[in-house]
Amino acid sequence: MSHKKALEAFYHKLRNLRGNTRFVGGSLILFSGDFRQTLLVIPRSTPTDELNPYLNSSVLWRHLHKLTLKTNMRVQQQRDASAGNFAKQLMDIGNEWIQIDESSNVSPCHQTSVRSLKA
Known part of the structure; x- marks a missing residue:
């Protein structure tokens, strides 16, 4: 930008x-x-x-x-349903239209710490 x-x-x-x-x-x-x-x-x-x-x-x-484009021409030319679904999902994430299920977040089972190698 x-x-x-x-x-x-x-x-x-x-x-x-x-x-x-x-x-x-x-x-x-x-x-x-x-x-x-x-x-x-x-x-x-x-x-x-x-x-x-x-x-x-x-x-x-x-x-x-400001104008926005709504059709992804590259995906439309591929005629691939999975590519179209993936492009739509990316746009939905970017537009904040996807609801996040907080209960499904991944959390680490243990933490690792790294010590400095400098003396």
């Missing part, structure tokens, strides 16, 4: 180049991407530090019109 400062720099550049004060200089821009990607790992950071750089935390995010 792109850093929000890239969108904000693009926004200001386009306004300046076009000499127009409207959002992105009055242009129609199409952004695409996967907004369910794994977060960046930022060393010695807080959870806020890790979420802050993303596009959806930009002040410009509220001005964007």
